[in-house]
Structures are given as C-alpha cells and as structure tokens.
Amino acid sequence: MSQIVLEGRDLKKSFGPTVALAGVDFVVHRGEAVAIMGPSGSGKSTLLHCLAGIMRPDSGEVHLLGQRIDTLGERKRSALRRTRFGFVFQFGQLLPELPADENVALPLMLGDVPRAQAVQQARSWFGPLGLAGMEGRRPGELSGGQAQRVAIARALATRPAVVFADEPTGALDQATGHDTMRLLVDATRRNDASLVVVTHDPEVARWCDRVVEVRDGRILTGPPHTGYVTPAGLPNAGYATTVAPSYTGHVPAPQVPQESPRGWRPEAGER
Amino acid sequence: MSNLLRLTWRLLKGGGRQGLLGSSLTIVAVAVSTALLLFAVAVNFAFAGRADRGAWRHPVPAKGEARAVEALHIDFLGDRPITVVDVAVLEPGVAPPRGLSRLPMPGEVAISPALAGEPALRGRYPGKIVGTIGDEGLVHPGELVAVVGHAPGDAAVSAKWKGDYRLGQSATKVADFTGAPSSDAVAYRFLAIIASVFMVVPLLVFGGAAARLTVARRDRRLASLRLVGATPGQVVAMTVAEAVITAFAGAVLGLALYAVAIPPLTQVEITGGTWFTSDMWPGVLPIAAVLLAVPLLVGLSAVVGLRRVVVSPLGVARRETPPGMRFIRVVVLLAILAVVPAMGMGVSVGVVAVVLGSAFLALNLVGPWVVGVIGRVTARTARGPARLLAGRRLVDDPRSAWRTVSGVALTGFVAGFIGLLTPPTDLDVGSDKATAWLLQDIRTGTVVVLAVSFLVAIVSSGITAASSVLDRRQTYALLRLAGTDLAVLDKARRLETLIPLVVMGGGSIATGMFCAAPFARLGVSAAGALTLLICVAAGFAGVIAAGALSRPLLRSVTTDPAPRPD
Numbered sequence: 001m002s003q004i005v006l007e008g009r010d011l012k013k014s015f016g017p018t019v020a021l022a023g024v025d026f027v028v029h030r031g032e033a034v035a036i037m038g039p040s041g042s043g044k045s046t047l048l049h050c051l052a053g054i055m056r057p058d059s060g061e062v063h064l065l066g067q068r069i070d071t072l073g074e075r076k077r078s079a080l081r082r083t084r085f086g087f088v089f090q091f092g093q094l095l096p097e098l099p100a101d102e103n104v105a106l107p108l109m110l111g112d113v114p115r116a117q118a119v120q121q122a123r124s125w126f127g128p129l130g131l132a133g134m135e136g137r138r139p140g141e142l143s144g145g146q147a148q149r150v151a152i153a154r155a156l157a158t159r160p161a162v163v164f165a166d167e168p169t170g171a172l173d174q175a176t177g178h179d180t181m182r183l184l185v186d187a188t189r190r191n192d193a194s195l196v197v198v199t200h201d202p203e204v205a206r207w208c209d210r211v212v213e214v215r216d217g218r219i220l221t222g223p224p225h226t227g228y229v230t231p232a233g234l235p236n237a238g239y240a241t242t243v244a245p246s247y248t249g250h251v252p253a254p255q256v257p258q259e260s261p262r263g264w265r266p267e268a269g270e271r
Numbered sequence: 272m273s274n275l276l277r278l279t280w281r282l283l284k285g286g287g288r289q290g291l292l293g294s295s296l297t298i299v300a301v302a303v304s305t306a307l308l309l310f311a312v313a314v315n316f317a318f319a320g321r322a323d324r325g326a327w328r329h330p331v332p333a334k335g336e337a338r339a340v341e342a343l344h345i346d347f348l349g350d351r352p353i354t355v356v357d358v359a360v361l362e363p364g365v366a367p368p369r370g371l372s373r374l375p376m377p378g379e380v381a382i383s384p385a386l387a388g389e390p391a392l393r394g395r396y397p398g399k400i401v402g403t404i405g406d407e408g409l410v411h412p413g414e415l416v417a418v419v420g421h422a423p424g425d426a427a428v429s430a431k432w433k434g435d436y437r438l439g440q441s442a443t444k445v446a447d448f449t450g451a452p453s454s455d456a457v458a459y460r461f462l463a464i465i466a467s468v469f470m471v472v473p474l475l476v477f478g479g480a481a482a483r484l485t486v487a488r489r490d491r492r493l494a495s496l497r498l499v500g501a502t503p504g505q506v507v508a509m510t511v512a513e514a515v516i517t518a519f520a521g522a523v524l525g526l527a528l529y530a531v532a533i534p535p536l537t538q539v540e541i542t543g544g545t546w547f548t549s550d551m552w553p554g555v556l557p558i559a560a561v562l563l564a565v566p567l568l569v570g571l572s573a574v575v576g577l578r579r580v581v582v583s584p585l586g587v588a589r590r591e592t593p594p595g596m597r598f599i600r601v602v603v604l605l606a607i608l609a610v611v612p613a614m615g616m617g618v619s620v621g622v623v624a625v626v627l628g629s630a631f632l633a634l635n636l637v638g639p640w641v642v643g644v645i646g647r648v649t650a651r652t653a654r655g656p657a658r659l660l661a662g663r664r665l666v667d668d669p670r671s672a673w674r675t676v677s678g679v680a681l682t683g684f685v686a687g688f689i690g691l692l693t694p695p696t697d698l699d700v701g702s703d704k705a706t707a708w709l710l711q712d713i714r715t716g717t718v719v720v721l722a723v724s725f726l727v728a729i730v731s732s733g734i735t736a737a738s739s740v741l742d743r744r745q746t747y748a749l750l751r752l753a754g755t756d757l758a759v760l761d762k763a764r765r766l767e768t769l770i771p772l773v774v775m776g777g778g779s780i781a782t783g784m785f786c787a788a789p790f791a792r793l794g795v796s797a798a799g800a801l802t803l804l805i806c807v808a809a810g811f812a813g814v815i816a817a818g819a820l821s822r823p824l825l826r827s828v829t830t831d832p833a834p835r836p837d
Contacts, residue, residue, distance in 0.1 A: 054752055075756070082754025093749050095660070097667035102659065109656040110755055 003030045004066075005194045006162050011050050011060035013043075013217075020046040021057065022217035028162065033185050033195040035205035038214035044198045045166060047214060051196065052085055052164045053077040065161065082110055086155030086163040086193070088184065090170035093151050094139040101126070101135040104154045111158060125153035129183060145176035152184050156191050163188050165197045169204055181207040275505055279512040293741055298521040300734045304478045305525025305565050306532065307723055311470040312557055317550035318463040321542075322456035325410040327368035328356050329450045330443035337444035338362040339374075340421075340428040344439035347704065348391060352543055353415040355396070357427040357442070360420075368418075368448035370408015375401050375420030383409055383416040411544030438704070459542070459712075466720045468624050469685045470727075472631040477678060477731040478568055511570040518569035522562050539719060541712050600640045604633040608782065614789045627688075630786055634684055634779055638677055641778070642771045643669035649770055657759050661766035673775075675735040675768050675818075678728030679810040680775035685724050686810075687783025689717045690803035714798075721806060728810060733817030736768070740821050744828035751829035760829075761822060768818055776810065 008026040012019075020043040028034050038044040049055040051062055053069055054077075062070040069080060087093065094103045104122035109115060123135055129149045139147055148168060155163050168184060169177030185207045188195040197208060205211045213220040330341040339360050346353040360374055367374045375381050381402035386392055396417040404416055421428045432439040437455060452460075496506060537546040552558075607629045614623060646665025653659035665672050740747065747760060780803065 078751075078754045078756055080754070081752070085754070087753050089749070093753070095663075095746060095750070097663040098660075102663070106656055106659075107753065109659065110759065115654050115659065 002032075004028070005030050005032075005064070006051060006196070007063045008047070008051055008057075009061045009063070011047065011057045011062070013046050013050060013055070013057045019217050021050065021060075023060070024214070024217070024219055026051065026212065026219070028194045028196060031189055031192055031194060032210065033188065033197065033208040035197045035199055035208040035211045036214055037199060037202070037205050037211055039200060042214045043217040044200075044214045046217075048164055048166055048196060048198045052087070052162075053080050082107060083158055084161045086158065086160035088148065088151045088155050088163065088165040088168045090167040091147075094147055094154070096139050099136045099138055100131070100142065100150045103139070103150055104157050107154060107158045122153070122157060125157065129153055129187070143176075144172050145180055148172065148176075148180045149183060152180075152187055156187055156193065159191065160193050162194045162196060165195065167199055167201075168197065169199075169201065174203070177201075177204065275508055276512055279509045279516070293738065294517055296734050296738050296741075297517045298524060300731065301478065301518045301521025301565060301569060302524035302528055303727070303730050304474050305522045305561065306528040307470060307727060308474050308478075308565065309526065309529040309553065309558065309561055310532070310536070310723065311467045311474070312561060313551050313553045314463050315460070315467055316553040316557065317546060318456070318460045320547075320550050321410050322452035322460060324369070324407060325456060326450040326452045327370075327408065327448045328354060329440060329453045330445045331449070331451050333444050333446035335446060336362075337446060338365040339445050339448070340423060340442050341445050341448065342428055342430075342432070342440060342442035344432065344434070346395075348389070348415065350543075350704070351415060352704070353386065353392070353417065356416070356418045357421055357425075358418060359423045359425065359428040361423055361444070366447060368408060368450070370405040371402055371418065373402060375418055377420050377422040377425070379420040381418040383414055385413045386415045386417055389415065406547060410542070412547055414544055455542070455709075462713075462716060464624055465627065466716060468628050468631070469688075469720050470723050472628060472635075472681065474727060475568070477727050478565065478572070507574055510573050514573035515566045515570040518566035519562075521569075522565040525565070526558065526562065539715065541715055542708055598640070600633075600636045604630070604637045604782075607633050608785060611786050612789060627786060630782065631681065631684060634681060634782060635677060638673040638680060638775055639669040641775060642673045642676075645771055645774050646672070649766075656755075657762035658766055660759075660763040661770065664763070664767050665771065671735070671739065672767060672771055675732050675739070676772045676775055676814065678731040679725075679772060679814050680779045682721070682724040682728045682806070682810060683776045683779035684783035684786075686721060686803050686806035687780035687785075688787040689721065689783075690780075690799040690806070691784050691787035717802065721802070725806070725809060725813060729813035729817050732768070732814045733820055736764070736818045737821040737824055740764075740824050740828060747825060748829050757826065757829070760825065764825070765815070765818060768814060772811065772814060776807065780807070 004027055006026075006028040008024060011021050011024045011026070013021040022043075024043075024047055026047065036044045036047060046055065050057045050060075050070070053062070053072070056070055060070070061068055064080070064084060069077065072080065081087075094100075095106070098106065101119055101122045104125060105113075105115070105118035108118035108121060113121070126132055126135055129152065131146060131149055131153070134142060134146060134150070139150070142150065151168075155165075163184070165184060169180050172180060181204055184197075185195060195208070197204065199205055328341075328343050330343070339358060339362070342357040344355055344357075346355055358374060360376070365374065371381055375398070378398050379401040380396050380398040381404055382396065382400060383404045387400070387403065392415070396419055398419065404418065406412070409416060419427070423429075428442045430442060432441040496509070501509075533548060533551045536551050537548055539545070607626065610626055611630070614626060642665055646662050646667075646669060648662075650659060650662030650666055653662050750760060751757065
C-alpha cells in the first residue's frame, strides 16, 4: 500500500449530550480519493472537521504525513489548513467581491506570493478546468458548476496534500454534479493530492476509490467499494512531504489534462 | 394585513441570536439618534425661551400713547453681570412685566432671588424690596436682575445710554412691558439654528444607515418570501412594519436617554448662565413629532434599501458588480460650493442654513462615489491580501463602506467649518466684557456641537462595523476555515475603514473650511487649528476603537466552523 497521508485514530467528539464521533479510525493514502458517506447527523461532517484541523477531537489523534496535528495550536492549524489542505464546499466559499482569478489567487497571496505571480498562477488553472474567459467574472456572474470549478482551482492552487470536499455537488444538478466530481477527482489525483469527500449521494461516492460509511458516529465495515479508475500514464506533480507550512512561493504549473473538459467525460462504463 | 403584521412579528422574534443582535444594534442606533435629535430640537426651543423671557427688558418705543418709561443697563459684580431695569410709571394701571406681580414705584425695587441671596449686593440698589422676579422673567437660573422704580423725571429714566450698545439701552417711552428679544438673543438663535443643522444632518444620515444596518440578511429573507410568491406590496409592507416597530422601540429608548441627559445638559453655561430644566424639554408636541418622524424616516430608508429585492426575487441572490455611480454626484457638490463665496454676513439665516445643509448633504452624496474610486485604486495597487480584500470590498459596496465612515467624515466638515471660525483664546478684548462673553459662548457652542457630532460618528461607525461583521459572517467563517489568520481579516476590515476615512475626512475638512471662509473675520487662529487637530485625532481614534470593539464578534462568528446557508 502506498504512503499514508492522513490518519485519524480512535477519534471521539461530542457536542453536549450528542455523540458525533464514537471512536473512528480513518486512513487516507497518497493520491487516494475516499468518500465518507452517511445520512444527516451521522457524524460525517464532524469527522471531516476533525481531520482537517478545523475542530479538535475530544480524544484520539490526527496525523498528517506522520506528524500529529490535533495538538497544534489554532494558529498553527490555521497555517496548516492554508498550506497543506484545500477545501471545496457546497456553496459560498468564493468571496463575492473578488473576481474569479483573484479568488483562486487569494490562498497564494495569503502565503505571501506576490500578487502578480499569484494571479498569473491562478489563471493557469482556468483553461484546463474549462473556465477560459471567466477570469474576470465575479462569483455572482458564474453558474453553479462554474463556481465549483473555480473553488476546485482555489483548493488546489496551494498544492495541498489533501483536498476536503463537503457535499461539493449538493447545489448542482445531476449532470453538472458529475462533471464537477470528475474534474475534482481527476485534478486532485493529477496534482498528487488525496481527496476526502463527504456526501450522502451514492452517485458522488462512486467517483472515489473507496467509500467509508458513517452511522451514529461509527464507521460501518463492509465490502470495499472501488469506483472511478485513474487514467494511467499521466504525470503527477508531486508534493512536499513535510507537515510544516513550508510554502515558499513557487508553485509548479497545474497538472490537469490539457484537453477541453468535454473531452474527458468518462465513458458510461467507467462509472 | 393583520396576517402580514403577525408574520413580520414572528420573523422579528424568531430571528435567533444573530437576528436579535441585529435588531438590538438598530434599536441602539435609533435610540442614540433620537436622543441627539431631541437635543438638537431642544436647543432651539431653549434659546427661543431665553429670548422670550428676557424680551421685557428691551423696550420697544410706544407707537401711540406712552404709559411708562423703561431703561436698561448692565452692572457688574466682578465678572458676573447684573441686569438693571429702571422703570417709571406714567399712567397708573400699566401691566407689570412677566415674572413680576406689580411694578415698583419710586423708592421701591424688585429683585431676582439670586440677587437677594448675594450679600455683596445688599444696598447697591436702595429702596424697599417689593417683589421677587419669578423664573418666567429670568433668562437663566441664578441671573442677577434688579427692577428699580423711579419718578418720571429722574435721571435714570431720562438720560441717553452712552456706553456699549450691548450693555445698555436708553430710556424709552413704552406702551407696555412686552418688549422685543434683544439683538444678542436673535444672534444666539441664529447660531443655534446653524448648530442644529450641523447636528441634524449627520443624525439623518446615521438614522438612514440604522435602517439598512442588517439589510443584507433581511434582503435575503425577503427575497425568499418573494420567491414563494409574496407580492412586492407585501414585501414592502413587511419591511416597513419591521423597520417601524424596531425604530419606534429605539425612539422611545432615545427619549428615555435624553430625559436622563437633561440634568447635566442644563449645567452647560452660555451667556454666563445655566438653563432651566424646562428649557431642555421642547414640549409635548415637538417630542411627539420626533417620536413619529424617526420611525417613519427609518421605514422610508428601509424601503429605499429594498428596491432591488422588490424588482427581482433573484436581486440579492446573485452578487454582481453594482452599476457604477455617476459623476453627477460630484457636479452637485461643486455646484453648491460655487454658491458659497457669494455668502457673507449680510445673507439671511435661512439662506445660510440651506446652503450649509445642502453642502453637507451633497458631501454625503459624493461620499460613496469617492469611496468607489478609492476602492478601485486600492484594489489595483494592492500587493497583499488584506489590501486587496479591502479594495474589492470598497468597490463591491461603496455605500456600506461610506456608512461606516460618513459620521466622522461629515464631522470633519463641521470641524473644518468651526476650526476656521473659532476665535483665538488670546484675542485681546480688554475690558470689553460683552465681546469676551460672545467669544466664550462660541467656544462652548463649538465644543458641544463637536462633542455631539463625534458621539454620532463614533457610535455610528461602531454599529456599522458590528453589523457588517454579522452580514458577512459566512464569508468570514469560510475564510477562517480555509486557514486565513484572524489578523489578516482584521487588517482588511481596518483598511476598509481607514482608507476612505483618510480621504473623505480630509476632503470634508477642506469643504468645511471653504464654507466657513466667507464668515471668517478673525483669520485662522491657533485655537481653531488646535480644535481641528484634536477633532481629527479623536475622530480617527474613535473610529478605530469602535471597529476594534467588533473584533470579539468577528472571533465569535468565525469560531463556528460549519458554513450554513443564510
């Protein structure tokens, strides 16, 4: 098995009397896409928040590339989220007042990349993600699917080790949702990042390599699900294997397929 | 209709903690505005009251048959003035002036309670004391007044006054003791009107801002109502109802605030005296008018803010670049300023008040336009994320950014205007006591007006800062979640206020000085420059402090990691 990127061990978390996580073990390997499924209130979002350092578990440990992160202070966890993780949510993650390219450039600028360079790098994502010509548009002027693709670009812009997606297609119609998932899975994998998707939609989960079911704060054990298979032979960009926010400003060009997005719609049999 | 009201009430009550916080902010904002508005109104009634109560001392020559002779002069006890009115009755039966039950005959005097209680003055006005002057005949509490009775041929009631025109009036034959307000009293009423304009315009702006404080949230909710089929009329009615209910609560609270503030306010000395409590109470009708007008204005302002929702249910769901504001706003300001050099001491108070008020309102009109321009420049030249966020935010919603700084910027106008008019403290007036008073009063008035303006400005910027955090909590929470430091968000927020503050504050001060130029006879004084400097420092410090106060709120809205659609 390839290298473990992110690991949660015996995670427990309660909100007052409500137990959200009752001892969860969770592992994500390098380049792997894992779906966390479960009904509302099952604890899947809490699991994501604990893994991503947004929330501290009551007990248990979270390790990123072998280094424990749940004990870090808020400032260090913030820096970690900014540099090692990327986020895609259902809606609202783009700043309405910034044009699309600056939305993508923002995390780079927060990492002290000079503005011109950050915007230039941000723009290099637009073509491959089928967003050519949308650079100057504001989120309100984008369709739901386009906005999600901008969010994907933003999540990947800092070369994260792991991308977390919480119901990334929740606000989209089915066809757009499929397109978005395919882009998310492909772009993440091609950039050698791992992907953790929280969803209640089996159609979304099928895009991932593995599905983990959460019920009442526990992981259900079942037959492993194998979903979407990466097209072989495409180059990976590689990422730094340190946990420390070591962002230096230089980011290699994004690695996504160079065909138009329509060109890489998967065959029916692939799903 | 009653269903609609019930739904509005439910929405108001059911707004949750954040909704409650939003409504409370509006109530506090309206309360402060109302209290200060009542003060601005009361000031005029107070000066009018003083003018009326003192009118009897200023004789008006009889047109027909004369029934008495009246003369006036001011004596001094140290620096304290003593008003001495000499009277002689020509025809028995003439009605006594207000505050007196009868006129003193030759050899008799009537004195004010304060004079009776002053041992140093015992015997200065000889004669039998036949009465005490009541409050209705006194300009201010503690005033020293003596009414001395004479025979018609006495020197005191036949000589011409040769001293300073402000310190006496020649003996005059009068038909009665109604009199007329003194020219000083008229001048003070003029100054009071100007001061009111200075206080009311920022209050109106602030009141309007209060109505739109939480408009982002309300807009979204009402857009949802439009989507489920509420008619534009129903949406408008609900908005008005909600705004008016909240504003009325705020106005009543404001009245209570003002009532509490009356005792300290009566202690402010103008023309050497304090005030009666009744001076500061403008009366039932004006108060009722304020309590009615404030909620109506707030309701009106809310409707204006809602135009976009009413036009389209999707109006606020999609955030697009707002249409640019037109340059015509600047032209309006320039047109008004073009009139200013034509003004001078000769122009009537009405014209001056209108021009000043218009210049003030035009500044408010130009504000958002300038903020938009500043935003574009800031965004274009930004290197770091905080400056970029601040600049884009200014471009996105210049009106809201302007609301945060408008108070202080408009106060800059007042400070600039007054700074140029403030008399130097070392102006040599020698023994000219009347001039010394006037200068002292102008200084006192300046301090009061500036204190009020700054109070409005700082409260308004604090409240708008807090409400802007509430309105944008989802954005902030998501930024925090993606690893943005609180410090970056705070810096962006600070820049978003400071950049327009510096530009607009400076612009307003310059405009204020320009408007004051036609009236500036004394030149720029050190005292004026100092006043201006203190104002600028206090304003900036106040706005920054008020903004910093909402930092815990920012922290609290960003600690909840789960983004919710709201």
